Amino acid sequence: MKRLVLALVLALASASGAHAERLKDLASIQGVRDNPLIGYGLVVGLDGTGDQTRQTPFTAQSLNNMLSQLGITVPPGTNMQLKNVAAVMVTATLPSFARPGQTIDVNVSSMGNAKSLRGGTLLMTPMKGADGQVYAIAQGNLVIAGAGAAAGGSSVQINQLSGGRISNGAIVERGVPTAIAPDGLLYLEMRNSDFGTTQNAVQAVNARFGAGTAAAMDGRVIQVRAPMDPSSRVMFLSELESLRVQQAPVSAKVVINARTGSVVMNRNVTIDEAAVAHGNLSVVISRGAAVSQPDTPFGGGQTVxxxxxDIQVRQEGGALQRVQTSTSLADVVNALNALGATPQDLLAILQAMQTAGSLRAELEII
Structure with missing residues (x-):
C-alpha cells in the first residue's frame, strides 16, 4: 500500500511539473539585449555576375570612393563597366556583453541587380548602430547556400544566390555598456503578459531566495533584489534563470491567416452545441472564340x-448539420472536420460560430 501511495505521489509530482519551464525561457532581464548593426559595402571577385553599373550607378561611385582612399585616382568621366563587383548591405547582431576583439556572424545581401554573389569576397565594411557609431568591422569570403546554371536561354536555380553569410565575419571594435542592477534592483520582463504566470514566478523566486526577494510590479514586470557584489550577482542570476516556474493556462485563442487559409487553435478552445449549414457558391465564366465565315466564297463577306x-452559377446545397459540444481539442477538430468544409470555408464558419456564441475562444485574424 505504501508503494502504491509513493508511486501515486511521484506520478502527481511529475504531472504537476510537466508544464514547468525555466524562468529564462519565460522572462528576460531588463537591459540585457542585443543590438542590430548595419553597413554598406562592396563584394568583389564575382565571376561576371556582379552589378550592371549603368543601372546601379552607386556601385561605381562606391568603388571610386574606395579607390581614392587607397591612393588610386580614376579620371573623371570614366565609364567603368564592372561585372565582378556588387553593392551589398551587411547586417549583424551585436550580442550583450560583447567586448572588442570578439567575432560575430554577418549576413550579406545584394543591393543592386547582381545575378549571384557566389565566390565573392566582402571588403572591409564598417558596421554601425542606431546611434551612427561604428561597433564592428566586417570582411571575409561569402558562403552561398544556393546554386544555379544558365546556358542557351535556359536557367535553373536552387535557393537564393543574392545573399550569403560570413561566419565570424566581423570583429567587434566597441562594446555596449550594460549595467545590471547597479542599485541592487533588477527587473525581469515576462515575454507574455499573464498575471498567473507572473505570480507563479514571484512565488518561485521567493521560495528559493527568501521572502521579499521578488515582487510583481504588474502583469509583466517583476522586481528582484540582487546581491551588490558583482561575482555573487552572476551566481545569483545563474540560479535565478534555472528556476522552474509553473506556466498558467493560456487563454483560448484561434488564429486565422486570411491570406493562406491557415487555422491554428490552442488546446483550451471549446465549442458549444450548434447547428451549421454551409453551402459553396461559385461563378464559372468560360470565354472562347468562334470563327465566322461567309456562305459563298465570292459573296463579299469577311471572315471574322x-x-x-458562357456564364454558369453553381451552388452546392449545404444541409443543416449538428455540432456537438466539444470540451477538448481533439473533439473540436473532429466536430469541425465532420462539416467537410475547406480551410477557406472554415474561416467563415468560425467567425459565424463566434458571433453566435458557440465558439468559446478569442478569434484573431492576421
Whole structure:
C-alpha cells in the first residue's frame, strides 16, 4: 500500500511539473539585449555576375570612393563597366556583453541587380548602430547556400544566390555598456503578459531566495533584489534563470491567416452545441472564340473571329448539420472536420460560430 501511495505521489509530482519551464525561457532581464548593426559595402571577385553599373550607378561611385582612399585616382568621366563587383548591405547582431576583439556572424545581401554573389569576397565594411557609431568591422569570403546554371536561354536555380553569410565575419571594435542592477534592483520582463504566470514566478523566486526577494510590479514586470557584489550577482542570476516556474493556462485563442487559409487553435478552445449549414457558391465564366465565315466564297463577306462567353452559377446545397459540444481539442477538430468544409470555408464558419456564441475562444485574424 505504501508503494502504491509513493508511486501515486511521484506520478502527481511529475504531472504537476510537466508544464514547468525555466524562468529564462519565460522572462528576460531588463537591459540585457542585443543590438542590430548595419553597413554598406562592396563584394568583389564575382565571376561576371556582379552589378550592371549603368543601372546601379552607386556601385561605381562606391568603388571610386574606395579607390581614392587607397591612393588610386580614376579620371573623371570614366565609364567603368564592372561585372565582378556588387553593392551589398551587411547586417549583424551585436550580442550583450560583447567586448572588442570578439567575432560575430554577418549576413550579406545584394543591393543592386547582381545575378549571384557566389565566390565573392566582402571588403572591409564598417558596421554601425542606431546611434551612427561604428561597433564592428566586417570582411571575409561569402558562403552561398544556393546554386544555379544558365546556358542557351535556359536557367535553373536552387535557393537564393543574392545573399550569403560570413561566419565570424566581423570583429567587434566597441562594446555596449550594460549595467545590471547597479542599485541592487533588477527587473525581469515576462515575454507574455499573464498575471498567473507572473505570480507563479514571484512565488518561485521567493521560495528559493527568501521572502521579499521578488515582487510583481504588474502583469509583466517583476522586481528582484540582487546581491551588490558583482561575482555573487552572476551566481545569483545563474540560479535565478534555472528556476522552474509553473506556466498558467493560456487563454483560448484561434488564429486565422486570411491570406493562406491557415487555422491554428490552442488546446483550451471549446465549442458549444450548434447547428451549421454551409453551402459553396461559385461563378464559372468560360470565354472562347468562334470563327465566322461567309456562305459563298465570292459573296463579299469577311471572315471574322466572334468571342463567345458562357456564364454558369453553381451552388452546392449545404444541409443543416449538428455540432456537438466539444470540451477538448481533439473533439473540436473532429466536430469541425465532420462539416467537410475547406480551410477557406472554415474561416467563415468560425467567425459565424463566434458571433453566435458557440465558439468559446478569442478569434484573431492576421
Amino acid at each position: 473571329v466572334v468571342p463567345t462567353t
